[in-house]
Amino acid sequence: MKIAVLGTGVVGQTLAEKLATLGHDVTMGTRDVANALATMGNGSYGQPAFGEWHKNHANIKVATFADAAAFGEFVINATNGMGTLNALEHAGHDNLKNKILLDVSNPLDFTHGMPPSLWVSNTDSLGEQIQRAFPDTKVVKSLHTMNAYLMVNSSIVPGNHTVFLSGNDVEAKLKMRGLLITFGWKDENIFDLGDITTARGTEQILPLWVRIMGTLQHPFFNFSIVVGRPPAA
């Protein structure tokens, strides 16, 4: 499948590499291609900066947001949540029309210091904002409740644990479920919560995620929804 990954940070890199390994034709989208490819040394999380990383991933094409979105049959938003709506405007309404847009971003707000708060929450979500701004695009929110490495390597956390799915389009969520299974997720651990408004719930667990990471001192954990039975009456 022709897949566009918008965003060249660690999340975009991790997803693009996995998708290419699975045989997809991947183009990464960025604001300024020359600038992105010129970044060397280490990125903000200690991973190689994009230019450095791309030297070893030359099979992955790099293009503007618009050219990448035009290329992809399936588009992934892996940009920083703060810049997501702007990045998607650059990607362009026509280039996103009728396509599935997987949104893995979070509306994390670091302007009040650490730990981050959310700049949209409670009665709205970033997933919903994207869906409202791009009504002809099939927005699916998923994979945003975990570390990037875990997204594509679910077995680094043992046993059963959960990846959530929100979106208005049932077919789009089925396609997304299929992609998650190729990433190594078990079907029974993919939890479809319903329409895109349910992204409020999952985006709002990010502050807890951040606190758990602070306690564990590493990000290699996940939420699991464990279901029991009603007690005997």
Next chain:
Amino acid sequence: MKIAVLGTGVVGQTLAEKLATLGHDVTMGTRDVANALATMGNGSYGQPAFGEWHKNHANIKVATFADAAAFGEFVINATNGMGTLNALEHAGHDNLKNKILLDVSNPLDFTHGMPPSLWVSNTDSLGEQIQRAFPDTKVVKSLHTMNAYLMVNSSIVPGNHTVFLSGNDVEAKLKMRGLLITFGWKDENIFDLGDITTARGTEQILPLWVRIMGTLQHPFFNFSIVVGRPPAA
């Protein structure tokens, strides 16, 4: 131990009954004792109304918020989140001074319809509001991320799953941990997140809890934090 349970709804009933079964001396606190005992028939969640319930739980005393708080060495806030701060004012600062206050309430806001939103979230929490209003009280936030029946019957959800703990006072959290163990929780499943500001994270998962309950059509599930290992370098 002498324990006050403030609030006579299903959460208060469930906790009071379990505590009495464990041999604690329990007094429930309410706004108007005569009114509370006069409620008959079914309560709002289909459980017996408080007066009906109390007929079969006569070993549990009922008093005003103030008298119950004065009685308790350990106080549990199981009032409706919307009325919690007011109920605690009625309980009285002197009656709560230097005591542990377990807060199991949630700031759910039903005024915008279903599913509920939160009337405090993101950069603050109800747990923090209580701690600020009662600075001489040791507020511990716990058990609020699950159904009342599950709080005291953790085994109805199979395997490992998590109960969170937030609070500024380390001794108070140790006492709370001890109480949780008598409720049937395994020590390894009690996740101490840190100070009371971490209640932001746990209160904010309530909207997701509500959506999951909507999908499952029952409340007998729990969150589990499943921890893996960092990938080999």
